[in-house]
Structure formats: C-alpha cells, structure tokens
Amino acid sequence: MISQQSLLKRTWPMVVQCAEAHRKPRWVPVAKSKIYRIPKRPEVSEEERLELLRINNNYKTQMRAIRRFFHEEMIKEKSTKDSASSEMSLRLEAQEWERCVELNEKWNAQVALEREERRKQELIKMEEYALERMEAKDKELEERIKKASEQIRKQKEIAATFITPETLDAAIEHALANPVDYNFAIDLQGNQFLGRDTPIPQKNLDKKPPSV
Amino acid sequence: MTSPVIKYVGRTTNFKGKTLWEIVGSLKNLGVGRIIVRSVFERYPEPSFMKIVKVETCPDEERRRVRVWVEKTFRGRKLPNLTEIYRTSYKPDYKLVPKNEEAKLLASVTKEHNFPDVILPRTIEMPPLMKQFIVKDHEKKGLEIMKEYVMPLSYNHSPNRVHRIANPGEKPTVQFTMGLGKPVSPSLYEGVPLN
Numbered sequence: 165m166i167s168q169q170s171l172l173k174r175t176w177p178m179v180v181q182c183a184e185a186h187r188k189p190r191w192v193p194v195a196k197s198k199i200y201r202i203p204k205r206p207e208v209s210e211e212e213r214l215e216l217l218r219i220n221n222n223y224k225t226q227m228r229a230i231r232r233f234f235h236e237e238m239i240k241e242k243s244t245k246d247s248a249s250s251e252m253s254l255r256l257e258a259q260e261w262e263r264c265v266e267l268n269e270k271w272n273a274q275v276a277l278e279r280e281e282r283r284k285q286e287l288i289k290m291e292e293y294a295l296e297r298m299e300a301k302d303k304e305l306e307e308r309i310k311k312a313s314e315q316i317r318k319q320k321e322i323a324a325t326f327i328t329p330e331t332l333d334a335a336i337e338h339a340l341a342n343p344v345d346y347n348f349a350i351d352l353q354g355n356q357f358l359g360r361d362t363p364i365p366q367k368n369l370d371k372k373p374p375s376v
Numbered sequence: 377m378t379s380p381v382i383k384y385v386g387r388t389t390n391f392k393g394k395t396l397w398e399i400v401g402s403l404k405n406l407g408v409g410r411i412i413v414r415s416v417f418e419r420y421p422e423p424s425f426m427k428i429v430k431v432e433t434c435p436d437e438e439r440r441r442v443r444v445w446v447e448k449t450f451r452g453r454k455l456p457n458l459t460e461i462y463r464t465s466y467k468p469d470y471k472l473v474p475k476n477e478e479a480k481l482l483a484s485v486t487k488e489h490n491f492p493d494v495i496l497p498r499t500i501e502m503p504p505l506m507k508q509f510i511v512k513d514h515e516k517k518g519l520e521i522m523k524e525y526v527m528p529l530s531y532n533h534s535p536n537r538v539h540r541i542a543n544p545g546e547k548p549t550v551q552f553t554m555g556l557g558k559p560v561s562p563s564l565y566e567g568v569p570l571n
Contacts, residue, residue: 205388211561218560225529225552229500233527241517 173204391415391469396461397442399472406431411473411481412446422452422491423484425473429458440466450536452485457535494539497548499526504554 208216327335347360357364392415400407407428417424426446434441441462448459473481502510502525514521529552531541542548559565 200385202385202387211563214560215564218557222552222557226500226503226554229527229529230506232530
C-alpha cells in the first residue's frame with residue numbers, strides 16, 4: 165500500500181501526459197487541489213552530478229569551438245566574395261545587363277506583334293458589332309413607321325363615322341329612333357332573353373326539369 | 377500570548393540567506409563598509425566575500441532589488457574593479473558577516489590560493505566527421521586545403537576566471553578533446569568499454 169506521504173512527495177505527477185492539444189494552457193495557474201503537492205527534490209548522487217557537470221562542460225566547449233569556426237569561415241567567405249565582386253563582377257554584371265536588355269527587346273517585339281494582331285481582330289469585331297447595331301436600329305425604326313402608318317390608315321377609315329357638329333342632329337334622331345336595351349334574363353337552360361320587357365314563353369315551366 | 381507559527385510551503389532551493397535589500401535596508405548608512413558573503417561561493421576553500429562601497433535604492437517597481445557596488449574578493453583574489461550587483465540582488469543568498477568576524481575573514485586572504493595553476497588551451501582538434509567534411513567543402517569552394525585540423529576555442533570573459541588562457545606559443549596544462557574524455561567517477565561506467 166502506498167502511503168499518503170509518499171504520494172504527496174513524489175517527484176513526477178501521478179499521470180504523466182504529453183504536451184498535446186488537451187493540456188491545460190501554460191498560463192493557467194496550479195489547480196487548487198494541487199497547490200500543496202510539493203514535488204520531491206530529485207536526488208542526484210555526487211558522483212553523477214560531477215560526471216554530468218564534466219560532460220556538459222565538455223560539450224559546451226566543443227560546441228562553442230565549432231560554432232566559432234563556422235562563423236569565422238562564413239565571415240571570411242563573405243569578405244572574399246565582396247572583394248572579388250569589385251572587379252570581376254563589374255564585367256560580369258555588364259554582360260548580364262546586356263543579355264537582359266537583349267532578351268527584353270526580343271520579348272517586346274514578340275509582344276508587339278501579338279498586340280497588332282489582337283488589335284486588328286478587335287477592330288473587325290467592333291465594326292461588325294456597330295453594323296449589327298445600326299441594322300437593328302434601322303429595322304426597329306422601319307417597324308415603328310409601319311405600325312404608325314397602319315394606325316393612321318385605320319383612324320382615317322373610322323373618321324368617316326365620327327359625329328361632327330353637322331351630323332349631330334341626325335345622330336341624336338337616329339339614337340332616339342333606335343333605343344338599345346342591353347338588359348337580359350337567363351333561365352336554367354342558359355337561354356338568353358334580351359330586353360327588359362320581353363315576355364318569357366311559359367311552355368318551359370310545364371315541363372319537368374331534366375334529371376341529371 | 378503565543379507567537380504565530382509561520383510555516384513555509386514550497387520547493388527547496390540551494391540558496392541560503394536573505395536578499396541583498398533585506399540585509400542592506402536594515403543597516404545604518406545602508407551598510408556601506410560592511411562585508412557580505414554569497415553562500416553559493418562558500419563552496420570554494422578560499423575565502424570569497426564582498427565589501428559594500430555604495431548603495432543605491434531602486435524604485436517601487438523593483439522592490440526586491442537594490443543596486444550595490446562592492447569590492448569583490450573571489451577565491452582569495454581581490455578583483456581590481458568595483459562590481460555592480462543589481463541583476464542578482466534579489467536572490468535570497470546573501471549573508472552579512474558580523475563585525476567581530478570581519479578581521480578574521482580579511483586576515484585569511486593573505487595566503488596564496490591553493491588551486492592548481494591551470495592554463496587553458498587556445499585550440500581544439502576537430503571532430504572526425506567534420507575533418508572530412510571540411511576537406512570536401514574546401515575542395516568544392518576552391519580554397520586551400522587545411523593541414524592542421526584545429527579550431528580556435530573561445531571562452532566566456534569573466535573577472536572571476538581563475539584559469540588562465542594560454543598565450544600564443546605557450547603550452548597548455550590541460551587539453552580538450554572531442555571524445556568522452558576521462559570520467560570523473562569511473563563507478564558509473566562499470567562494464568562499459570571506454571575507448
């Protein structure tokens with residue numbers, strides 16, 4: 165049985181976990197239940213401590229030397245490169261520049277050719293489009309004129325029947341002479357009987373309604 | 377009246393003593409002229425102590441710290457310059473030497489230090505893989521090929537240094553190598569061939 169004291173004084177937590185996504189964030193303080201859990205101080209024997217100290221010191225010395233060596237080499241290389249660039253690279257740079265200019269001009273010529281072609285195509289397309297639109301406009305106008313002339317013709321035809329001040333008396337007389345009655349009645353069979361005072365024949369009332 | 381019992385809870389430390397402000401703040405004239413000891417340096421056989429020369433207090437934000445200039449004697453050797461203690465002044469590791477023991481401490485300095493004179497090397501041999509790499513690398517870059525595979529060593533500069541670094545042409549008394557070296561405690565390597 166593990167005693168309470170040894171549990172409290174253990175060096176490591178009870179459950180060793182990996183630093184994964186479900187871990188408590190680093191800035192969250194110690195849980196209330198764990199405040200008084202004081203980890204036991206790791207016991208390192210004197211021999212081991214001295215040996216580890218010696219090994220670590222050795223390692224640090226070696227690594228410092230290696231780091232310094234490569235650092236100095238890097239600086240040396242850089243300085244040689246810089247000094248070499250003053251003479252050699254001037255010529256090299258000029259050559260490179262010329263080469264670049266040549267290449268650029270070649271590209272420009274090629275692009276200019278392509279652009280000319282594209283422009284021509286675009287111009288043709290634009291002309292076509294303009295013509296199409298003009299035609300469409302013409303057609304529409306024509307249609308409108310046709311419609312209007314048709315309407316004028318119709319109106320001229322109708323104009324003969326118009327009531328003018330001269331024919332007003334005659335029209336009134338005509339209207340008085342021929343009164344029109346739009347009232348009508350309807351029976352179950354759907355027969356219409358025009359006029360308000362039209363007598364309705366009685367024979368239909370005697371008959372039985374047709375059985376449906 | 378029972379005095380309240382204070383029980384400290386927490387991890388143990390290697391430190392032993394008070395912070396510098398706890399000592400200096402309660403002394404007359406802020407303890408100028410008194411001698412303090414850092415208990416970490418008491419592990420050396422030679423006396424190491426510090427005499428306070430000047431004290432400057434710090435603003436409220438740094439209430440655990442204090443800026444102190446001291447005449448430092450480290451491992452029986454007095455350093456030529458004054459040392460400023462600020463960054464480490466918060467460490468609860470300082471002790472005040474009582475006035476009646478000061479004379480004894482000062483008297484113990486006179487004798488010569490008893491550690492062996494160590495002269496540190498200026499160079500170290502390259503590790504084996506690095507030698508081959510360097511040869512190929514220099515060939516590739518068109519540089520001259522190295523004849524001696526040694527690298528310069530660099531050391532941290534500290535006024536506390538007791539080991540001397542060899543002058544050019546001087547023969548060092550210790551030699552650093554890239555291997556494991558000679559173990560301090562052979563009992564840890566029982567049954568392991570060391571070659």
